[in-house]
Ligand SMILES: Nc1ncnc2c1ncn2[C@@H]1O[C@H](COP(=O)(O)OP(=O)(O)OP(=O)(O)O)[C@@H](O)[C@H]1O
Protein backbone atom coordinates (compact mmCIF):
# COMPACT_ATOMS: atom_id res chain seq x y z
CA UNK A 392 0.00 0.00 0.00
CA UNK A 393 1.41 3.38 -0.96
CA UNK A 394 0.33 6.12 1.43
CA UNK A 395 2.69 8.61 -0.14
CA UNK A 396 0.68 10.34 -2.88
CA UNK A 397 -1.44 13.09 -1.37
CA UNK A 398 -3.39 14.05 -4.47
CA UNK A 399 -6.67 12.64 -3.16
CA UNK A 400 -6.03 14.22 0.23
CA UNK A 401 -8.96 16.51 -0.40
CA UNK A 402 -12.67 16.73 0.34
CA UNK A 403 -15.08 15.19 -2.09
CA UNK A 404 -16.83 18.51 -2.60
CA UNK A 405 -13.65 19.88 -4.17
CA UNK A 406 -13.61 17.12 -6.78
CA UNK A 407 -17.32 17.62 -7.36
CA UNK A 408 -16.92 21.37 -7.83
CA UNK A 409 -14.05 20.71 -10.23
CA UNK A 410 -16.31 18.33 -12.11
CA UNK A 411 -19.20 20.77 -12.22
CA UNK A 412 -16.90 23.53 -13.50
CA UNK A 413 -15.48 21.18 -16.08
CA UNK A 414 -18.96 20.15 -17.26
CA UNK A 415 -19.97 23.79 -17.52
CA UNK A 416 -16.78 24.74 -19.33
CA UNK A 417 -15.87 27.27 -16.62
CA UNK A 418 -12.93 25.42 -15.09
CA UNK A 419 -10.22 27.58 -16.66
CA UNK A 420 -11.51 30.87 -15.23
CA UNK A 421 -9.00 32.48 -12.95
CA UNK A 422 -9.73 33.23 -9.33
CA UNK A 423 -7.92 34.52 -6.28
CA UNK A 424 -8.26 32.80 -2.91
CA UNK A 425 -6.89 33.95 0.45
CA UNK A 426 -6.09 31.71 3.40
CA UNK A 427 -6.42 33.34 6.82
CA UNK A 428 -7.69 32.62 10.31
CA UNK A 429 -10.14 34.62 12.34
CA UNK A 430 -9.07 33.98 15.92
CA UNK A 431 -5.74 33.36 17.57
CA UNK A 432 -5.49 30.01 19.34
CA UNK A 433 -4.97 29.76 23.15
CA UNK A 434 -6.31 33.34 23.58
CA UNK A 435 -2.87 34.33 22.36
CA UNK A 436 -2.09 37.71 20.85
CA UNK A 437 -0.39 36.29 17.75
CA UNK A 438 0.26 33.07 15.85
CA UNK A 439 3.46 31.65 14.40
CA UNK A 440 3.00 30.65 10.80
CA UNK A 441 4.22 27.19 9.78
CA UNK A 442 3.30 24.69 7.09
CA UNK A 443 4.74 26.22 3.93
CA UNK A 444 7.37 23.53 3.39
CA UNK A 445 4.68 20.85 3.45
CA UNK A 446 2.43 22.88 1.14
CA UNK A 447 5.25 23.27 -1.37
CA UNK A 448 6.00 19.55 -1.23
CA UNK A 449 2.30 18.78 -1.69
CA UNK A 450 1.86 21.12 -4.68
CA UNK A 451 4.95 19.74 -6.35
CA UNK A 452 3.77 16.13 -6.10
CA UNK A 453 0.18 16.77 -7.22
CA UNK A 454 -0.50 14.10 -9.84
CA UNK A 455 -3.50 11.85 -10.32
CA UNK A 456 -2.01 8.37 -10.56
CA UNK A 457 -3.88 5.59 -12.35
CA UNK A 458 -4.95 4.15 -8.99
CA UNK A 459 -6.49 7.52 -8.04
CA UNK A 460 -8.32 7.66 -11.36
CA UNK A 461 -9.53 4.09 -10.85
CA UNK A 462 -10.85 5.05 -7.42
CA UNK A 463 -12.69 8.07 -8.89
CA UNK A 464 -14.15 5.82 -11.58
CA UNK A 465 -15.79 3.72 -8.87
CA UNK A 466 -17.59 6.69 -7.33
CA UNK A 467 -21.39 6.91 -7.57
CA UNK A 468 -21.03 10.32 -9.25
CA UNK A 469 -20.06 8.54 -12.52
CA UNK A 470 -17.59 11.21 -13.55
CA UNK A 471 -17.19 11.50 -17.34
CA UNK A 472 -14.21 9.65 -18.77
CA UNK A 473 -13.05 12.89 -20.40
CA UNK A 474 -12.99 14.61 -16.98
CA UNK A 475 -10.87 11.81 -15.60
CA UNK A 476 -8.60 12.24 -18.58
CA UNK A 477 -8.26 15.91 -17.77
CA UNK A 478 -7.24 14.90 -14.24
CA UNK A 479 -4.54 12.61 -15.65
CA UNK A 480 -2.69 15.65 -16.95
CA UNK A 481 -3.56 17.85 -13.97
CA UNK A 482 -0.67 20.03 -12.73
CA UNK A 483 -0.73 23.08 -10.56
CA UNK A 484 -0.10 25.99 -12.92
CA UNK A 485 -1.04 28.87 -10.64
CA UNK A 486 0.70 31.47 -8.52
CA UNK A 487 1.01 31.30 -4.76
CA UNK A 488 2.26 33.99 -2.41
CA UNK A 489 2.74 33.19 1.24
CA UNK A 490 4.17 34.63 4.42
CA UNK A 491 7.34 32.81 5.38
CA UNK A 492 7.45 30.09 7.99
CA UNK A 493 8.31 31.41 11.43
CA UNK A 494 6.63 34.74 10.66
CA UNK A 495 4.33 36.24 13.30
CA UNK A 496 0.81 36.46 11.89
CA UNK A 497 -2.52 37.78 13.05
CA UNK A 498 -6.23 37.17 12.53
CA UNK A 499 -8.00 38.37 9.41
CA UNK A 500 -4.96 38.99 7.28
CA UNK A 501 -4.08 37.06 4.14
CA UNK A 502 -1.28 34.66 4.97
CA UNK A 503 -1.41 32.66 1.76
CA UNK A 504 -2.77 34.00 -1.54
CA UNK A 505 -3.52 31.64 -4.41
CA UNK A 506 -4.18 32.90 -7.94
CA UNK A 507 -5.06 30.16 -10.39
CA UNK A 508 -7.69 28.43 -12.49
CA UNK A 509 -10.74 27.80 -10.34
CA UNK A 510 -10.22 24.12 -11.07
CA UNK A 511 -6.88 24.16 -9.27
CA UNK A 512 -8.03 26.56 -6.60
CA UNK A 513 -10.62 24.08 -5.39
CA UNK A 514 -8.24 21.17 -5.71
CA UNK A 515 -5.64 22.45 -3.25
CA UNK A 516 -7.83 24.11 -0.59
CA UNK A 517 -8.27 21.22 1.80
CA UNK A 518 -4.68 20.05 2.00
CA UNK A 519 -3.34 23.60 2.18
CA UNK A 520 -5.58 24.36 5.17
CA UNK A 521 -4.80 21.02 6.78
CA UNK A 522 -1.05 21.76 6.77
CA UNK A 523 -1.27 25.43 7.62
CA UNK A 524 -3.77 25.00 10.44
CA UNK A 525 -2.02 22.20 12.28
CA UNK A 526 1.53 23.40 11.98
CA UNK A 527 0.68 27.01 12.80
CA UNK A 528 -1.23 25.80 15.84
CA UNK A 529 1.68 23.77 17.21
CA UNK A 530 4.23 26.49 16.46
CA UNK A 531 2.04 28.95 18.35
CA UNK A 532 1.71 26.61 21.32
CA UNK A 533 5.46 26.05 21.33
CA UNK A 534 6.06 29.79 21.21
CA UNK A 535 3.93 30.30 24.32
CA UNK A 536 5.79 27.56 26.19
CA UNK A 537 9.07 29.09 25.12
CA UNK A 538 7.99 32.45 26.54
CA UNK A 539 7.15 30.84 29.88
CA UNK A 540 10.40 28.96 30.38
CA UNK A 541 12.50 31.92 29.25
CA UNK A 542 15.64 32.17 27.17
CA UNK A 543 17.95 29.96 29.21
CA UNK A 544 16.01 26.74 29.76
CA UNK A 545 16.07 23.84 27.35
CA UNK A 546 12.84 22.58 25.77
CA UNK A 547 12.54 19.01 24.54
CA UNK A 548 9.63 17.84 22.41
CA UNK A 549 8.44 14.39 23.63
CA UNK A 550 5.03 14.19 21.96
CA UNK A 551 5.19 11.38 19.40
CA UNK A 552 3.54 8.65 21.47
CA UNK A 553 0.58 10.91 22.23
CA UNK A 554 0.31 12.69 18.86
CA UNK A 555 -2.67 12.33 16.54
CA UNK A 556 -0.77 9.84 14.35
CA UNK A 557 2.58 9.88 12.60
CA UNK A 558 2.38 13.01 10.42
CA UNK A 559 1.26 15.09 13.37
CA UNK A 560 4.23 13.84 15.37
CA UNK A 561 6.89 14.80 12.86
CA UNK A 562 5.44 18.02 11.50
CA UNK A 563 4.55 19.01 15.05
CA UNK A 564 8.13 18.38 16.13
CA UNK A 565 9.33 20.62 13.31
CA UNK A 566 6.83 23.36 14.17
CA UNK A 567 7.89 23.24 17.82
CA UNK A 568 11.54 23.58 16.84
CA UNK A 569 10.81 26.57 14.62
CA UNK A 570 9.15 28.36 17.53
CA UNK A 571 11.92 27.77 20.03
CA UNK A 572 12.12 24.17 21.21
CA UNK A 573 15.68 22.88 21.23
CA UNK A 574 15.31 19.24 20.23
CA UNK A 575 12.83 16.46 19.57
CA UNK A 576 12.82 12.86 20.74
CA UNK A 577 11.50 11.78 17.31
CA UNK A 578 14.38 10.37 15.27
CA UNK A 579 12.49 10.53 11.99
CA UNK A 580 11.79 14.22 12.49
CA UNK A 581 15.48 14.67 13.27
CA UNK A 582 16.49 12.87 10.10
CA UNK A 583 13.93 14.46 7.79
CA UNK A 584 14.35 18.04 8.94
CA UNK A 585 17.91 18.10 10.31
CA UNK A 586 16.73 19.20 13.73
CA UNK A 587 18.55 18.19 16.93
CA UNK A 588 17.37 15.05 18.71
CA UNK A 589 17.66 14.23 22.40
CA UNK A 590 16.56 11.57 24.83
CA UNK A 591 16.96 10.19 28.32
CA UNK A 592 15.82 6.66 29.26
CA UNK A 593 12.55 5.07 30.33
CA UNK A 594 11.39 3.44 33.56
CA UNK A 595 11.71 0.12 31.73
CA UNK A 596 15.51 0.52 31.77
CA UNK A 597 15.51 0.64 35.55
CA UNK A 598 12.92 -2.14 35.89
CA UNK A 599 15.06 -4.30 33.62
CA UNK A 600 17.97 -4.35 36.08
CA UNK A 601 18.48 -6.04 39.44
CA UNK A 602 18.60 -2.67 41.13
CA UNK A 603 18.31 1.01 40.31
CA UNK A 604 21.99 1.59 40.94
CA UNK A 605 22.93 -1.21 38.55
CA UNK A 606 20.67 0.34 35.95
CA UNK A 607 22.31 3.74 36.36
CA UNK A 608 25.80 2.26 36.25
CA UNK A 609 25.22 0.28 33.11
CA UNK A 610 23.59 3.24 31.38
CA UNK A 611 26.37 5.64 32.30
CA UNK A 612 28.98 3.12 31.19
CA UNK A 613 27.51 3.31 27.72
CA UNK A 614 26.92 7.08 27.73
CA UNK A 615 29.62 8.29 30.13
CA UNK A 616 29.33 11.99 29.28
CA UNK A 617 25.82 12.26 27.96
CA UNK A 618 23.54 10.46 30.41
CA UNK A 619 20.31 11.75 31.87
CA UNK A 620 19.16 9.36 34.60
CA UNK A 621 15.47 8.95 35.36
CA UNK A 622 15.29 9.01 39.15
CA UNK A 623 11.64 8.40 40.02
CA UNK A 624 11.13 4.68 39.40
CA UNK A 625 11.10 3.74 43.11
CA UNK A 626 11.58 6.76 45.34
CA UNK A 627 13.03 9.96 43.95
CA UNK A 628 14.71 11.38 47.05
CA UNK A 629 15.40 8.20 48.99
CA UNK A 630 16.85 6.11 46.18
CA UNK A 631 16.79 7.79 42.73
CA UNK A 632 18.83 10.91 43.46
CA UNK A 633 21.23 9.24 45.94
CA UNK A 634 21.89 6.43 43.45
CA UNK A 635 22.45 8.89 40.62
CA UNK A 636 24.95 10.76 42.82
CA UNK A 637 26.76 7.53 43.75
CA UNK A 638 27.14 6.55 40.12
CA UNK A 639 28.10 10.10 39.12
CA UNK A 640 30.89 10.00 41.73
CA UNK A 641 32.23 6.67 40.46
CA UNK A 642 32.21 7.99 36.92
CA UNK A 643 33.73 11.33 37.97
CA UNK A 644 36.77 9.42 39.22
CA UNK A 645 37.17 8.14 35.67
CA UNK A 646 36.91 11.67 34.31
CA UNK A 647 33.25 11.60 33.27
CA UNK A 648 30.33 13.85 34.14
CA UNK A 649 26.68 12.99 34.64
CA UNK A 650 24.70 15.34 32.42
CA UNK A 651 21.29 15.48 34.10
CA UNK A 652 18.61 13.71 36.09
CA UNK A 653 14.96 13.53 35.08
CA UNK A 654 11.95 13.79 37.38
CA UNK A 655 8.74 12.29 35.99
CA UNK A 656 6.26 12.22 38.87
CA UNK A 657 5.39 13.76 42.21
CA UNK A 658 5.67 17.37 43.31
CA UNK A 659 8.18 18.59 40.76
CA UNK A 660 8.89 21.84 42.64
CA UNK A 661 9.74 20.25 45.97
CA UNK A 662 11.57 17.33 44.39
CA UNK A 663 13.65 19.55 42.12
CA UNK A 664 14.67 21.84 44.98
CA UNK A 665 15.65 18.95 47.19
CA UNK A 666 17.44 17.18 44.33
CA UNK A 667 19.30 20.42 43.53
CA UNK A 668 20.44 20.70 47.13
CA UNK A 669 21.63 17.08 47.17
CA UNK A 670 23.46 17.37 43.86
CA UNK A 671 25.11 20.65 44.87
CA UNK A 672 26.22 19.25 48.22
CA UNK A 673 27.83 16.35 46.38
CA UNK A 674 29.70 18.76 44.10
CA UNK A 675 27.47 18.31 41.07
CA UNK A 676 26.35 21.91 40.58
CA UNK A 677 26.64 21.44 36.83
CA UNK A 678 24.27 18.46 36.66
CA UNK A 679 20.98 19.71 35.29
CA UNK A 680 17.52 18.79 36.48
CA UNK A 681 15.00 17.95 33.81
CA UNK A 682 11.33 17.21 34.30
CA UNK A 683 8.42 15.72 32.43
CA UNK A 684 4.90 14.52 33.32
CA UNK A 685 2.00 16.07 31.51
CA UNK A 686 3.62 19.48 31.59
CA UNK A 687 1.79 22.43 30.15
CA UNK A 688 1.93 26.20 30.24
CA UNK A 689 0.16 26.66 33.53
CA UNK A 690 2.00 23.90 35.37
CA UNK A 691 5.34 25.24 34.14
CA UNK A 692 4.40 28.76 35.15
CA UNK A 693 3.47 27.55 38.63
CA UNK A 694 6.63 25.51 38.91
CA UNK A 695 8.57 28.68 38.09
CA UNK A 696 6.58 30.56 40.72
CA UNK A 697 7.49 27.89 43.24
CA UNK A 698 11.13 28.39 42.32
CA UNK A 699 11.50 24.87 40.96
CA UNK A 700 15.10 24.10 40.04
CA UNK A 701 14.24 22.64 36.66
CA UNK A 702 16.22 23.84 33.65
CA UNK A 703 15.20 21.24 31.06
CA UNK A 704 11.59 20.54 30.22
CA UNK A 705 10.32 17.49 28.35
CA UNK A 706 6.89 18.25 26.93
CA UNK A 707 4.72 15.80 25.05
CA UNK A 708 0.95 15.45 25.12
CA UNK A 709 -0.09 19.01 25.81
CA UNK A 710 2.17 20.47 23.14
CA UNK A 711 1.60 18.02 20.31
CA UNK A 712 -2.17 17.93 20.78
CA UNK A 713 -2.40 21.71 21.28
CA UNK A 714 -4.28 21.16 24.51
CA UNK A 715 -7.03 23.71 25.17
CA UNK A 716 -7.19 24.92 21.54
CA UNK A 717 -7.22 21.73 19.52
CA UNK A 718 -7.67 23.37 16.12
CA UNK A 719 -6.79 26.56 14.31
CA UNK A 720 -9.83 27.58 12.28
CA UNK A 721 -7.99 28.84 9.23
CA UNK A 722 -10.17 29.27 6.14
CA UNK A 723 -9.65 29.74 2.39
CA UNK A 724 -11.99 32.16 0.68
CA UNK A 725 -12.46 33.35 -2.87
CA UNK A 726 -11.70 37.08 -2.94
CA UNK A 727 -11.46 37.97 -6.63
CA UNK A 728 -12.59 36.74 -10.04
CA UNK A 729 -11.02 37.37 -13.41
CA UNK A 730 -13.25 39.24 -15.84
CA UNK A 731 -12.61 40.71 -19.27
CA UNK A 732 -11.42 43.93 -17.64
CA UNK A 733 -9.21 42.35 -14.96
CA UNK A 734 -9.82 41.04 -11.48
CA UNK A 735 -13.08 41.95 -9.78
CA UNK A 736 -13.39 41.63 -5.99
CA UNK A 737 -15.96 39.20 -4.60
CA UNK A 738 -17.44 38.99 -1.14
CA UNK A 739 -19.02 36.38 1.09
CA UNK A 740 -21.69 37.92 3.30
CA UNK A 741 -22.13 36.69 6.84
CA UNK A 742 -24.59 37.48 9.63
CA UNK A 743 -21.60 38.32 11.72
CA UNK A 744 -19.79 41.35 10.19
CA UNK A 745 -16.49 40.18 11.66
CA UNK A 746 -16.74 37.06 9.52
CA UNK A 747 -16.99 38.91 6.20
CA UNK A 748 -13.68 38.22 4.46
CA UNK A 749 -11.78 41.14 2.99
CA UNK A 750 -12.35 41.08 -0.77
CA UNK A 751 -9.97 41.95 -3.58
CA UNK A 752 -6.56 41.10 -4.95
CA UNK A 753 -4.73 42.20 -1.84
CA UNK A 754 -1.34 41.84 -0.24
CA UNK A 755 -0.04 42.23 3.29
CA UNK A 756 2.45 44.69 4.76
CA UNK A 757 3.98 45.07 8.17
CA UNK A 758 4.43 48.73 8.93
CA UNK A 759 7.71 49.11 10.80
CA UNK A 760 8.46 52.35 12.57
CA UNK A 761 12.00 53.29 11.48
CA UNK A 762 12.75 54.97 14.81
CA UNK A 763 11.70 52.16 17.16
CA UNK A 764 12.19 49.21 14.83
CA UNK A 765 8.82 47.99 16.09
CA UNK A 766 5.64 47.40 14.19
CA UNK A 767 2.78 49.88 14.01
CA UNK A 768 0.44 47.20 12.75
CA UNK A 769 -0.25 45.20 9.62
CA UNK A 770 -1.80 46.74 6.54
CA UNK A 771 -3.84 44.99 3.87
CA UNK A 772 -3.70 46.84 0.55
CA UNK A 773 -4.54 46.10 -3.07
CA UNK A 774 -1.54 44.70 -4.92
CA UNK A 775 -1.32 47.79 -7.11
CA UNK A 776 -1.27 50.33 -4.26
CA UNK A 777 1.84 52.22 -3.27
CA UNK A 778 2.11 51.76 0.47
CA UNK A 779 5.55 53.27 0.95
CA UNK A 780 4.71 56.98 1.18
CA UNK A 781 5.56 60.09 3.16
CA UNK A 782 2.85 59.22 5.64
CA UNK A 783 0.25 56.52 6.03
CA UNK A 784 -3.18 56.77 7.57
CA UNK A 785 -3.88 53.59 9.53
CA UNK A 786 -7.40 53.16 10.78
CA UNK A 787 -9.30 50.47 12.59
CA UNK A 788 -11.64 48.86 10.03
CA UNK A 789 -14.25 48.18 12.74
CA UNK A 790 -14.13 51.79 13.95
CA UNK A 791 -12.76 53.85 11.05
CA UNK A 792 -12.83 57.08 13.08
CA UNK A 793 -10.02 55.58 15.19
CA UNK A 794 -6.89 56.25 13.19
CA UNK A 795 -3.24 57.19 13.42
CA UNK A 796 -0.88 58.81 10.94
CA UNK A 797 2.41 57.00 10.63
CA UNK A 798 5.52 58.72 9.25
CA UNK A 799 9.08 57.51 8.83
CA UNK A 800 8.15 53.89 8.36
CA UNK A 801 9.07 50.91 6.23
CA UNK A 802 6.25 48.91 4.69
CA UNK A 803 7.57 45.35 4.57
CA UNK A 804 5.59 43.13 2.25
CA UNK A 805 5.03 39.84 4.04
CA UNK A 806 3.58 37.80 1.18
CA UNK A 807 6.45 36.35 -0.83
CA UNK A 808 6.27 34.59 -4.19
CA UNK A 809 6.35 30.82 -3.82
CA UNK A 810 4.98 29.50 -7.13
CA UNK A 811 4.68 31.65 -10.24
CA UNK A 812 2.63 30.12 -13.04
CA UNK A 813 3.22 26.68 -11.59
CA UNK A 814 7.00 27.01 -11.13
CA UNK A 815 8.56 27.00 -7.70
CA UNK A 816 10.43 30.29 -7.26
CA UNK A 817 10.80 30.25 -3.49
CA UNK A 818 14.25 29.46 -2.15
CA UNK A 819 13.53 26.99 0.62
CA UNK A 820 15.16 27.67 3.96
CA UNK A 821 16.61 25.17 6.39
CA UNK A 822 14.65 24.69 9.59
CA UNK A 823 17.53 26.32 11.44
CA UNK A 824 17.21 29.42 9.24
CA UNK A 825 13.45 29.49 9.77
CA UNK A 826 13.96 29.33 13.55
CA UNK A 827 16.40 32.26 13.41
CA UNK A 828 14.03 34.18 11.18
CA UNK A 829 11.26 33.56 13.72
CA UNK A 830 13.34 35.01 16.57
CA UNK A 831 14.18 38.06 14.46
CA UNK A 832 10.52 38.65 13.62
CA UNK A 833 9.56 38.53 17.31
CA UNK A 834 11.88 41.49 17.93
CA UNK A 835 9.63 43.81 15.98
CA UNK A 836 6.47 43.03 17.97
CA UNK A 837 5.64 45.09 21.06
CA UNK A 838 5.50 43.31 24.42
CA UNK A 839 1.77 43.92 25.02
CA UNK A 840 0.96 41.86 21.92
CA UNK A 841 3.33 39.08 22.95
CA UNK A 842 2.20 38.74 26.54
CA UNK A 843 0.43 35.50 27.27
CA UNK A 844 -2.48 36.73 29.34
CA UNK A 845 -4.99 39.22 27.91
CA UNK A 846 -2.65 40.40 25.17
CA UNK A 847 -3.32 43.68 23.44
CA UNK A 848 -5.13 43.24 20.13
CA UNK A 849 -2.75 43.85 17.26
CA UNK A 850 -3.90 46.19 14.49
CA UNK A 851 -4.61 44.60 11.14
CA UNK A 852 -5.80 47.58 9.12
CA UNK A 853 -7.18 47.95 5.63
CA UNK A 854 -6.07 50.52 3.12
CA UNK A 855 -8.75 53.09 2.25
CA UNK A 856 -9.14 51.39 -1.14
CA UNK A 857 -9.62 47.94 0.37
CA UNK A 858 -11.99 49.31 3.00
CA UNK A 859 -14.05 51.18 0.38
CA UNK A 860 -14.18 48.08 -1.81
CA UNK A 861 -15.42 45.98 1.07
CA UNK A 862 -18.06 48.51 2.10
CA UNK A 863 -19.24 49.00 -1.48
CA UNK A 864 -19.71 45.25 -1.92
CA UNK A 865 -21.58 44.96 1.38
CA UNK A 866 -23.82 47.89 0.33
CA UNK A 867 -24.40 46.40 -3.09
CA UNK A 868 -25.37 43.12 -1.51
CA UNK A 869 -27.73 44.86 0.92
CA UNK A 870 -29.38 46.78 -1.95
CA UNK A 871 -29.85 43.61 -3.97
CA UNK A 872 -31.35 41.84 -0.95
CA UNK A 873 -33.75 44.78 -0.46
CA UNK A 874 -34.82 44.73 -4.11
CA UNK A 875 -35.49 40.99 -3.86
CA UNK A 876 -37.89 41.57 -0.98
N1 LIG B 1 4.62 21.65 42.28
C1 LIG B 1 3.70 21.50 41.35
N2 LIG B 1 2.83 22.49 41.10
C2 LIG B 1 1.89 22.36 40.14
N3 LIG B 1 1.75 21.26 39.39
C3 LIG B 1 2.59 20.23 39.59
C4 LIG B 1 3.60 20.31 40.56
N4 LIG B 1 4.28 19.14 40.53
C5 LIG B 1 3.72 18.38 39.56
N5 LIG B 1 2.72 19.03 38.99
C6 LIG B 1 1.85 18.57 37.87
O1 LIG B 1 0.69 18.03 38.46
C7 LIG B 1 0.26 16.91 37.72
C8 LIG B 1 0.30 15.73 38.68
O2 LIG B 1 0.01 14.59 38.02
P1 LIG B 1 -0.37 13.26 38.74
O3 LIG B 1 -1.48 13.47 39.66
O4 LIG B 1 -0.51 12.24 37.67
O5 LIG B 1 0.88 13.00 39.66
P2 LIG B 1 1.98 11.95 39.51
O6 LIG B 1 2.99 12.32 40.47
O7 LIG B 1 2.41 11.82 38.09
O8 LIG B 1 1.26 10.64 39.94
P3 LIG B 1 1.75 9.18 39.63
O9 LIG B 1 2.80 8.90 40.63
O10 LIG B 1 0.50 8.39 39.79
O11 LIG B 1 2.25 9.11 38.21
C9 LIG B 1 1.19 16.77 36.53
O12 LIG B 1 0.65 17.45 35.41
C10 LIG B 1 2.44 17.48 37.01
O13 LIG B 1 3.20 18.02 35.93
Ligand SMILES: O=P(O)(O)OC[C@H]1O[C@H](OP(=O)(O)OP(=O)(O)O)[C@H](O)[C@@H]1O
Pocket residue numbers: 549550552553592593594595655683684685686705706707708709
Ligand atom coordinates in the same frame (compact mmCIF):
# COMPACT_ATOMS: atom_id res chain seq x y z
O1 LIG C 1 3.81 13.65 29.84
P1 LIG C 1 4.03 14.14 28.47
O2 LIG C 1 4.12 15.63 28.42
O3 LIG C 1 3.07 13.56 27.49
O4 LIG C 1 5.52 13.67 28.04
C1 LIG C 1 5.84 12.42 27.58
C2 LIG C 1 5.77 11.37 28.66
O5 LIG C 1 6.03 10.15 28.04
C3 LIG C 1 6.77 9.34 28.92
O6 LIG C 1 5.92 8.67 29.81
P2 LIG C 1 5.41 7.21 29.57
O7 LIG C 1 4.64 6.86 30.79
O8 LIG C 1 4.70 7.08 28.27
O9 LIG C 1 6.73 6.35 29.44
P3 LIG C 1 7.82 5.97 30.52
O10 LIG C 1 7.53 4.58 30.89
O11 LIG C 1 9.10 6.13 29.82
O12 LIG C 1 7.66 6.92 31.64
C4 LIG C 1 7.63 10.35 29.65
O13 LIG C 1 8.10 9.84 30.84
C5 LIG C 1 6.76 11.55 29.80
O14 LIG C 1 6.14 11.58 31.02
Ligand SMILES: O=C(O)c1cccnc1
Pocket residue numbers: 549550576589590591592683705707
Ligand atom coordinates in the same frame (compact mmCIF):
# COMPACT_ATOMS: atom_id res chain seq x y z
O1 LIG D 1 13.77 10.86 26.13
C1 LIG D 1 12.86 10.88 26.94
O2 LIG D 1 13.07 11.03 28.15
C2 LIG D 1 11.45 10.71 26.49
C3 LIG D 1 11.11 10.62 25.18
C4 LIG D 1 9.81 10.49 24.80
C5 LIG D 1 8.82 10.48 25.74
N1 LIG D 1 9.15 10.58 27.02
C6 LIG D 1 10.44 10.71 27.41
